[in-house]
Amino acid sequence: MSSTRPRILLLSAYDAASHKRWREQLIMSLPEFDWHCLTLPPRFFRWRIRGNALSWLNEPALQEPWDLIIATSMTDLVGLRGFHQTLTSVPTLLYMHENQFAFPESSHATNNVEPCMINLFSAVAADHLVFNSEWNRQSFLQGVSALFKKLPDQLPKGLPEALLNKSSILPVPLEDKLFIKRQCLTDTTCPHLLWNHRWEYDKGPDRLLKLLDSLVSRGQDFRLSLVGEQFRQQPEAFAQIQQVHHSRLLHFGYQTQIEEYHQLLQQADIVLSTALHDFQGLSMLEAMPLAALRWHPIDWPIRSTSLLSSVTPATPKTRMPRLTPPPNV
Numbered sequence: 001m002s003s004t005r006p007r008i009l010l011l012s013a014y015d016a017a018s019h020k021r022w023r024e025q026l027i028m029s030l031p032e033f034d035w036h037c038l039t040l041p042p043r044f045f046r047w048r049i050r051g052n053a054l055s056w057l058n059e060p061a062l063q064e065p066w067d068l069i070i071a072t073s074m075t076d077l078v079g080l081r082g083f084h085q086t087l088t089s090v091p092t093l094l095y096m097h098e099n100q101f102a103f104p105e106s107s108h109a110t111n112n113v114e115p116c117m118i119n120l121f122s123a124v125a126a127d128h129l130v131f132n133s134e135w136n137r138q139s140f141l142q143g144v145s146a147l148f149k150k151l152p153d154q155l156p157k158g159l160p161e162a163l164l165n166k167s168s169i170l171p172v173p174l175e176d177k178l179f180i181k182r183q184c185l186t187d188t189t190c191p192h193l194l195w196n197h198r199w200e201y202d203k204g205p206d207r208l209l210k211l212l213d214s215l216v217s218r219g220q221d222f223r224l225s226l227v228g229e230q231f232r233q234q235p236e237a238f239a240q241i242q243q244v245h246h247s248r249l250l251h252f253g254y255q256t257q258i259e260e261y262h263q264l265l266q267q268a269d270i271v272l273s274t275a276l277h278d279f280q281g282l283s284m285l286e287a288m289p290l291a292a293l294r295w296h297p298i299d300w301p302i303r304s305t306s307l308l309s310s311v312t313p314a315t316p317k318t319r320m321p322r323l324t325p326p327p328n329v
Contacts, residue, residue, distance in 0.1 A: 005032060005033055005034040006032075006033050006034065006067040006068065007033070007034045007036070007064075007065070007066050007067050007068075008033045008034065008035050008036070008066065008067065008068045008069070008070060009036050009037075009038070009061065009062075009064075009066045009068070009069045009070070009090075010023055010026075010027070010035060010036070010037045010038070010069075010070045010071075011037075011038050011039075011056075011069065011070070011071040011072065011075045011080075012037065012038070012039045012040070012071075012072050012074075012075075013039075013040050013048060013049070013052035013071070013072060013074040013075040013076070014040060014042050014045065014048050014049065014052075014072070014074035015039040015040060015041060015042055016042040016198075016229060017042075017229040018097065018172075018229075018282060019042075019072055019097060020039075021172075022095075022097070022172050023037060023039075025172070025173070025175075026070075036061055038056060038059060038061060038062075040052055040055055040056075042231070043231070043232060046112075046115075048074065049074050049076070049100075049115050049118055050076070050114060050115075050118065052074065052075060052076050052079075052080075053076040053078075053079025053080045053082075053083055054079070054083075056080065057083055062080070062083075062084045062086075062087065063084065063086060065086070066087075066090050067090070067091075068090065068091050068092075068093065069087065069090050069091070069092045069093070070092075070093045070095060071092065071093070071094050071095070071122070071126070072094075072095055072097060073094060073095065073096045073097055073098060073099060073119055073122065075094070075122060076118055076121075076122060077092060077094065077121070077122040077125040077126060078121045078122060078124075078125050081125060091127050091128075092125070092126045092127050092128075093126065093127065093128045093129075093130060094122055094123060094126035094128070094129050094130070095130050095132075096119075096123075096129060096130065096131045096132065096136055096137070096140065096279075097132060097172075097279060097280075098136065098279045099116075099119050099136060099139060099140035099143065099279070100115040100116045100118070100119045100143075101116050101119070101139060101140055101142070101143020101144070101146075101147070102136070102139035102140065102143060102277060102279070103202060103277070104201075104202050104276040104277055113147070116143065116147065119140070120144055120147070123140075123163055124159070124163070126166075127166070128166050128167070128168070129163065129166060129167040129168070130167070130168055130169070130170045131167060131168075131169050131170075132169075132170065132171050132172055132279060132280040133169065133171060133279055133280045133281075134169055135279070136279040136280065137164075137167055137169065140163075141160045141163060141164055144159065144160050144163065145160050148160075171280055172280060172282055174285060174286055174289070175286075177262070178262065178265070178286055178289045178290060179289045180266075180289075180290070182266060182290060186269050186293075187269050188269075189221065190221040190222060190223060191222055191223070191269035191270050192222075192223045192224075192225065192250065192267060192268050192269045192270070193222050193223065193224050193225070193268070193269070193270050193272055194224075194225045194227070194264065194265070194268035194270070194271045194272065194287065195208055195224070195225070195226050195227070195228070195271075195272045195273075195274070196225075196227050196228050196261075196264075196265075196271065196283045196287060197228045197273065197275060197283050198228050198229050198231075199228050199229065199230045199231065199234045199235070199238055200231065200234065200235070201235050201276075202275065202276050202277060203228075203273075203274065203275045203276070204273075204274035204275050204276050205235045205237035205238055205241070205274070206235065206237045207274035208237065208241065208272070208274040209237045209240055209241055209244075211272075211274065212224070212241065212244075212245055213244070216245075222248060223248055223249075223250050224241075224245060224248045224249050224250065225249075225250045225251035225252075225264055225268065226238070226241060226242075226249065226251065226252050226253075227251050227252075227253065227254065227255050227261070227264065228254065228283070229254055230253065230254050251264060262290070265286065265287045265290040266290040268287065268290075269293065270293045270294070270295055271284060271287035271288065271293070271294050271295070272294075272295050273294075273295070
């Protein structure tokens with residue numbers, strides 16, 4: 001017997017851990033819909049963002065009738081709709097976990113505008129855009145405007161304004177189970193530092209290495225948990241941290257069990273971010289109800305978000321050693 005519930009097709013073209021968590025949480029919170037997911041593994045980024053429509057070319061689900069399509073920002077909606085004509089009449093929502101315009105440039109990256117164009121074309125093709133933070137939306141629209149200034153001619157008028165008018169803000173929510181009373185006392189002598197981000201260049205591992213080395217040079221003892229999603233290639237700074245600070249490491253690598261990860265959040269005295277940018281800063285947000293204190297760069301773009309200001313540490317402020325960053329951090 002076929003389901004009478006509205007049918008939603010969810011497309012996650014680069015199903016990294018945060019994207020997987022978002023879609024699983026979304027499906028669990030809306031059981032009144034009949035969900036079907038198509039995902040692609042989070043590797044070979046350039047190929048994945050350019051080729052996902054081709055990877056799904058012979059996918060039978062794309063020939064079925066749907067009431068709504070929800071796609072992540074890595075998805076090539078234009079290519080998919082071109083390959084599968086039945087999708088052109090289905091309402092489409094594009095969820096922007098990130099945008100390619102705002103990613104900091106890597107020293108190893110080539111100047112390639114194509115990922116930005118795929119983001120832009122998919123945004124134009126979607127019926128509605130949802131961003132996980134206002135900073136994400138504004139950096140995307142500013143990136144589109146800056147790109148248009150570089151293009152020679154025949155540009156549509158008012159496109160950034162049109163994209164703004166069909167967009168809204170909906171952050172990835174925090175789970176209720178994170179909001180529990182902190183069980184352990186804060187260690188001010190040898191604090192447990194937690195760095196819980198993707199192991200990639202834009203999360204500032206070089207900054208972290210400099211900060212840790214600076215603490216050692218000042219005689220500040222500490223313990224360190226360095227966790228987060230890892231990929232085939234990662235910055236050399238992680239290996240250097242493991243080598244230089246191995247005696248201080250409590251955890252090193254990806255936490256596969258969510259319960260153990262939540263316990264680690266509660267055990268930490270200070271949660272660190274050295275990120276060059278964050279679109280929502282979810283790893284910091286989920287740690288803040290449990291960890292005693294947070295530390296992030298003064299130029300952290302998400303520091304003024306309403307969600308951040310509504311999440312406070314679970315214990316009163318405690319006098320902690322100053323984690324003043326060394327120069328150039």
